[in-house]
Amino acid sequence: xxKVKRDRxxxxxxxxxxxxxxxxxxxxxxxxxxxxxxxIQVAQAMVLCGLPYNPTxxxxxxxxxxxxxxxTVTVVFSAGLSSAMPxxxxxxxxxxxxxxxxxxxxxxxxxxxxxxxxxDLGMVNSGKNRADLKNRYRRLSGLTIGVERSKAGxxxxxxxxxxxxxxxxx
Numbered sequence: 308x309x310k311v312k313r314d315r316x317x318x319x320x321x322x323x324x325x326x327x328x329x330x331x332x333x334x335x336x337x338x339x340x341x342x343x344x345x346x347i348q349v350a351q352a353m354v355l356c357g358l359p360y361n362p363t364x365x366x367x368x369x370x371x372x373x374x375x376x377x378x379t380v381t382v383v384f385s386a387g388l389s390s391a392m393p394x395x396x397x398x399x400x401x402x403x404x405x406x407x408x409x410x411x412x413x414x415x416x417x418x419x420x421x422x423x424x425x426x427d428l429g430m431v432n433s434g435k436n437r438a439d440l441k442n443r444y445r446r447l448s449g450l451t452i453g454v455e456r457s458k459a460g461x462x463x464x465x466x467x468x469x470x471x472x473x474x475x476x477x
Contacts, residue, residue, distance in 0.1 A: 327414015357382050359394045366392060378458030388449035397443045459476055
């Protein structure tokens, strides 16, 4: 049997599409009122603020919260590939990418240059800021976020892998 060569570029495109679809699906459920507002607020806060403040050797972090209705929301951050766990201000880039994906209703977040992110955040386009951004981008490139809600014997799950072309902007 002949071994088929993997097309990594197509795999990344497919991964980005799945991620965008999941984000759009979550946004649609939220807009339709299917998901409770408290669940959305807790999950968003945990996803955007649940990363560690300082570098860590951990490759898996779990954050849990209990909601007023007795259900629990669990967010699992997993660093894969050769990436370190994102931390600190990496969540700013994460928020920017998620916001851009939701606004464009696409899993593929395109940006022409690093200057776009720096400009959107009112940061100076300096060598230090570009180097910091490149390192944040690399750490986020292997991140997978899983969100699970458990309530009275039922579970809802959402898995969001980030697939980032590390050489796209540099």
